[in-house]
Amino acid sequence: xxxxxxxKNHQREIYFFQLRLILSLGFVVVxxxxxxxxxxxxxxxxxxxxxxxxxxxxxxxxxxxxxxGLIMDRNGIVLAxxxxxxxxxxxxxxxxxxxxxxxxLAQLIDIQPRDRKRFKKLLAETHTxxxxxxxxxxxxxxxxxxxxxRYRFPGVEIKARxxxxxxxxxxxxxxxxxxxxxxxxxxxxxxxxxxxxxxxxSDYIGKIGVEQSYENDLHGTTGFEQVEVDAGGRxxxxxxxxxxxxxxSLILTLDAKLxxxxxxxxxxxxxxxxxxDPSNGEVLAFVSKPGxxxxxxxxxIDTENWDALNNSPDVPLxxxxxxxxxxxxxxxxxxxALAGLAYNKRQPxxxxxDPGYFTLPGSSHHYRDWKAGGHGSVDLFKSIVISCDxxxxxxxxxxxxxxxxxxxxxxxFGKKTGLDMDGEASGLxxxxxxxxxxxxxxxxxxxxxxxxxGQGYTLVTPMQLAYATxxxxxxxxxxxxxxxxxxxxxxxxEAPSAPAAVAMDLKLPAxxxxxxxxxxxxxxxxxxxxxxxxxGANYRFGGKTGTAQVIGMKQGxxxxxxxxxxxxxxxxxxxxxxxxxxxxxxxxxLAENGGHGGSTAAPIARKVIDYYLLGKAPKPLxxxxxxxxxxxx
Amino acid sequence: xxxxxxxxxxxxxxxxxxxxLGALMFVSLVLMYSASDGNWTRVLxxxxxxxxxxxxxxxxxxxxxxxxxxxxxPIYIIxxxxxxxxxxxxxxxxxxxxxWLNIGVATIQPSELMKIAVxxxxxxxxxxxxxxxxxxxxFVATLLLVMPIALIVRQPDLGTALLIAASGFYVLxxxxxxxxxxxxxxxxxxVSAPFLWSHMHDYQRxxxxxxxxxxxxxxxxxxxxxxxxxxxGSGGILGKGYMNGTQTHLDFLPERTTDFIFAVYSEEFGxxxxxxxxxxxxxxxxxxxxxxxxxxxxxxxLMAGSITLTFFTYTFVNMGMVSGILPVVGVPxxxxxxxxxxxxxxxLGFGMLMSIHSHKKLVQx
Numbered sequence: 001x002x003x004x005x006x007x008k009n010h011q012r013e014i015y016f017f018q019l020r021l022i023l024s025l026g027f028v029v030v031x032x033x034x035x036x037x038x039x040x041x042x043x044x045x046x047x048x049x050x051x052x053x054x055x056x057x058x059x060x061x062x063x064x065x066x067x068x069g070l071i072m073d074r075n076g077i078v079l080a081x082x083x084x085x086x087x088x089x090x091x092x093x094x095x096x097x098x099x100x101x102x103x104x105l106a107q108l109i110d111i112q113p114r115d116r117k118r119f120k121k122l123l124a125e126t127h128t129x130x131x132x133x134x135x136x137x138x139x140x141x142x143x144x145x146x147x148x149x150r151y152r153f154p155g156v157e158i159k160a161r162x163x164x165x166x167x168x169x170x171x172x173x174x175x176x177x178x179x180x181x182x183x184x185x186x187x188x189x190x191x192x193x194x195x196x197x198x199x200x201x202s203d204y205i206g207k208i209g210v211e212q213s214y215e216n217d218l219h220g221t222t223g224f225e226q227v228e229v230d231a232g233g234r235x236x237x238x239x240x241x242x243x244x245x246x247x248x249s250l251i252l253t254l255d256a257k258l259x260x261x262x263x264x265x266x267x268x269x270x271x272x273x274x275x276x277d278p279s280n281g282e283v284l285a286f287v288s289k290p291g292x293x294x295x296x297x298x299x300x301i302d303t304e305n306w307d308a309l310n311n312s313p314d315v316p317l318x319x320x321x322x323x324x325x326x327x328x329x330x331x332x333x334x335x336x337a338l339a340g341l342a343y344n345k346r347q348p349x350x351x352x353x354d355p356g357y358f359t360l361p362g363s364s365h366h367y368r369d370w371k372a373g374g375h376g377s378v379d380l381f382k383s384i385v386i387s388c389d390x391x392x393x394x395x396x397x398x399x400x401x402x403x404x405x406x407x408x409x410x411x412x413f414g415k416k417t418g419l420d421m422d423g424e425a426s427g428l429x430x431x432x433x434x435x436x437x438x439x440x441x442x443x444x445x446x447x448x449x450x451x452x453x454g455q456g457y458t459l460v461t462p463m464q465l466a467y468a469t470x471x472x473x474x475x476x477x478x479x480x481x482x483x484x485x486x487x488x489x490x491x492x493x494e495a496p497s498a499p500a501a502v503a504m505d506l507k508l509p510a511x512x513x514x515x516x517x518x519x520x521x522x523x524x525x526x527x528x529x530x531x532x533x534x535x536g537a538n539y540r541f542g543g544k545t546g547t548a549q550v551i552g553m554k555q556g557x558x559x560x561x562x563x564x565x566x567x568x569x570x571x572x573x574x575x576x577x578x579x580x581x582x583x584x585x586x587x588x589x590l591a592e593n594g595g596h597g598g599s600t601a602a603p604i605a606r607k608v609i610d611y612y613l614l615g616k617a618p619k620p621l622x623x624x625x626x627x628x629x630x631x632x633x
Numbered sequence: 634x635x636x637x638x639x640x641x642x643x644x645x646x647x648x649x650x651x652x653x654l655g656a657l658m659f660v661s662l663v664l665m666y667s668a669s670d671g672n673w674t675r676v677l678x679x680x681x682x683x684x685x686x687x688x689x690x691x692x693x694x695x696x697x698x699x700x701x702x703x704x705x706x707p708i709y710i711i712x713x714x715x716x717x718x719x720x721x722x723x724x725x726x727x728x729x730x731x732x733w734l735n736i737g738v739a740t741i742q743p744s745e746l747m748k749i750a751v752x753x754x755x756x757x758x759x760x761x762x763x764x765x766x767x768x769x770x771x772f773v774a775t776l777l778l779v780m781p782i783a784l785i786v787r788q789p790d791l792g793t794a795l796l797i798a799a800s801g802f803y804v805l806x807x808x809x810x811x812x813x814x815x816x817x818x819x820x821x822x823x824v825s826a827p828f829l830w831s832h833m834h835d836y837q838r839x840x841x842x843x844x845x846x847x848x849x850x851x852x853x854x855x856x857x858x859x860x861x862x863x864x865x866g867s868g869g870i871l872g873k874g875y876m877n878g879t880q881t882h883l884d885f886l887p888e889r890t891t892d893f894i895f896a897v898y899s900e901e902f903g904x905x906x907x908x909x910x911x912x913x914x915x916x917x918x919x920x921x922x923x924x925x926x927x928x929x930x931x932x933x934x935l936m937a938g939s940i941t942l943t944f945f946t947y948t949f950v951n952m953g954m955v956s957g958i959l960p961v962v963g964v965p966x967x968x969x970x971x972x973x974x975x976x977x978x979x980x981l982g983f984g985m986l987m988s989i990h991s992h993k994k995l996v997q998x
Binding site: 013016017018020021024025028031032034035036038039040042043044046047049050051053054055057058228229230231236 | 763803806807809860862863864865866867868869870879880883884885899903904907908911915918922925926931934938942945949952953956957958
């Protein structure tokens with residue numbers, strides 16, 4: 001019996017066991033199916049996604065930075081070039097103690113405190129994990145010395161790089177500008193312009209001048225190498241390569257020799273000069289004195305040099321030619337004369353009697369002529385030659401500010417010339433609307449009187465005045481002023497330079513222009529305000545002197561240069577075109593605190609024209625001689 | 634005579650299991666070469682591991698069944714003593730976990746021994762009380778299971794604890810633990826989960842969190858999972874080809890020869906390769922089920938069932954963790970991952986399966 005019960009139990013037990021075993025089998029099958037469907041999901045459904053991730057893992061894109069284009073003058077003289085050299089670079093993220101590392105490096109390589117300061121500044125400005133240079137232009141000896149000790153400096157490397165160099169240093173600084181390390185602000189701009197991809201790997205970008213305006217041409221196209229990397233980021237092999245395209249070189253319209261002559265002609269004066277070829281708008285010379293050494297900026301300027309430049313009373317960093325705004329003074333008179341003729345307010349033969357001052361009807365206020373007692377009987381021709389103020393006080397009043405504004409606006413006053421360089425100031429051509437907007441005041445008749453001789457509110461840049469002079473010299477046809485003659489897009493295949501673009505054709509009556517130009521030529525002849533500057537010239541040229549007041553004179557007060565501190569003395573202007581009959585050069589010269597246009601600005605112009613027309617090499621630097629000739633204003 | 638020697642040598646080896654194990658060994662060695670970037674030392678090392686494990690398998694396979702019964706209790710007791718030894722100063726700490734024991738000549742990992750000892754002990758216990766199983770017996774068996782697990786969780790070694798818990802649970806399940814109790818236990822577990830969570834180690838919590846969103850810590854703990862999934866997924870249907878897995882050969886995959894070797898396989902052989910491998914494992918498991926179903930005693934049935942199901946659990950947990958449906962718990966891919974201890978434990982299990990099968994036949998014949 002007992003055995004029977006056990007047997008029964010045994011069978012039941014086996015039955016239950018096998019039931020559970022089958023359940024287990026079912027469980028196993030379900031779980032294996034889950035695994036299978038997971039594999040299907042990963043390897044079929046999402047295969048593309050994971051393939052991409054896997055490729056991203058293993059493929060790293062390494063940018064190859066293109067060589068920056070060169071900048072040359074119109075004759076092929078190199079103004080900005082690249083040279084290869086070695087820099088000592090530190091990757092801050094890989095160096096535990098920066099200061100002690102630099103201390104140790106200083107024992108091998110000459111590292112000055114200013115190098116350290118510059119490095120610290122760079123470190124604060126850039127937020128990349130890249131290495132930053134502490135010293136550039138290493139000597140061969142220094143390179144060798146470091147190479148031998150290299151194992152001691154993880155995270156420090158010597159790199160061969162192309163450096164930008166400006167051989168003319170401060171002589172071309174305001175024109176060429178400079179490149180500098182890309183900072184956070186530059187990066188934001190590049191991102192906004194969708195250009196950041198092309199700058200992967202690039203350290204430098206044009207900051208100012210032509211280097212900035214033509215950045216897109218100069219930079220070139222960054223090449224890429226697809227490199228297979230391992231998890232540690234080390235390159236294993238190159239998968240594909242797209243070569244970089246070097247930046248285009250620029251041929252400027254500038255004549256570097258002419259620029260040098262002009263620079264030298266300024267002597268110790270501060271100021272600006274812009275010379276334009278009136279027949280096509282090419283900028284031949286572009287001077288802003290003083291300049292600065294653009295080479296200082298390339299790898300980040302050190303604090304001492306920066307402070308010296310930034311705090312100098314001469315403001316060398318200010319581009320006076322492009323951004324300096326000054327009252328045009330008497331240089332406005334030829335344009336006013338043209339306005340008088342155009343609006344029929346003055347005839348060539350009409351004369352006025354100049355008592356030495358002008359009064360508005362119903363006012364006793366005397367607007368003084370620069371010459372006490374006046375010039376006597378003055379017609380339009382003479383008014384330019386001797387720069388008669390009284391004539392233009394009356395003319396301005398007769399024209400009215402609106403007509404003046406309309407007419408002068410055509411010559412480009414009060415607006416940017418469209419020069420192919422960023423940062424141009426637009427000057428100021430006042431109008432009643434402007435005054436209402438700016439000062440919430442009405443326009444007084446007296447404002448018109450001052451505007452007639454280029455004082456008061458009117459402001460021009462040397463660039464603008466040179467352009468207006470070029471338009472006048474070219475009989476009212478203006479070409480857009482430009483710095484770059486040709487962009488060499490490809491070394492083998494030179495793109496032809498774009499034809500000069502006509503920016504304006506004022507359609508001025510030929511007689512009017514001829515009369516004014518003749519008068520301007522007379523300015524440089526005996527009896528004219530710039531007679532001294534033209535002495536001995538075997539060609540004829542037209543010109544006009546001008547004076548921009550720095551401080552205002554009260555009624556009855558007399559301007560005596562010797563009694564006024566140097567910085568408050570008047571700025572001297574001279575505009576010119578040469579040769580007189582078929583002008584090839586038009587220019588505007590400003591000598592800050594130079595006093596008289598005829599005595600300081602005109603001789604500078606003369607030297608520039610001499611060189612340009614005659615190829616006359618500049619004489620050894622000579623100080624500008626005070627002219628005994630007549631003064632204007 | 635040679636024939637008779639040969640016959641005696643293979644007498645207790647189950648041919649079906651041997652073919653499957655041989656195939657998996659082949660996969661292991663071939664894959665080891667790729668996973669280690671052509672490192673023969675690694676391949677030969679694995680071959681040595683398999684050789685040693687095979688010797689153990691042969692010995693166990695030739696052991697009569699009552700030997701297994703006889704060693705169950707001593708092995709369990711030795712295992713428990715060694716596990717307790719890990720808590721003493723003899724325990725060796727490495728990577729923030731104390732799992733090893735310094736026994737003078739070598740450092741051993743007692744928890745590995747328990748993978749065999751626990752189900753063996755439980756099966757022995759149920760056999761002893763086969764005639765009159767009461768709730769009390771299940772309770773005692775559970776206690777036999779929970780004691781070593783508690784010690785192992787404490788080390789901490791979540792992966793091993795999980796596998797031992799599974800192997801013990803399979804014994805309980807096959808021994809007929811009532812559904813009511815299982816459901817009750819499941820509910821208790823669900824209720825106590827928050828409590829457990831608050832008592833977990835930070836790294837354990839992180840691993841569980843990573844399960845739901847590995848990208849949370851892509852460069853830290855989630856890196857393993859993400860790179861594993863990328864390897865598996867980018868393999869596609871046909872795989873990138875042997876020795877051509879970029880995740881593997883460019884160092885992106887961690888633990889390539891051990892816990893993540895399945896990612897290497899999957900990347901290079903694709904879905905098709907996975908199907909083949911799953912079939913091989915399925916074959917082993919199916920054979921295990923057959924042996925279990927035909928086992929002659931209560932003890933051998935429980936033991937064979939637990940070994941088979943634990944083997945499956947190994948496979949599922951490893952593949953699940955590499956393909957991102959389970960957290961990374963540190964379970965090797967059975968029979969393929971590099972490692973002497975796990976190979977030995979697994980082969981010991983298969984040795985027992987073979988012994989259970991062949992000695993039953995001998996008894997019958």
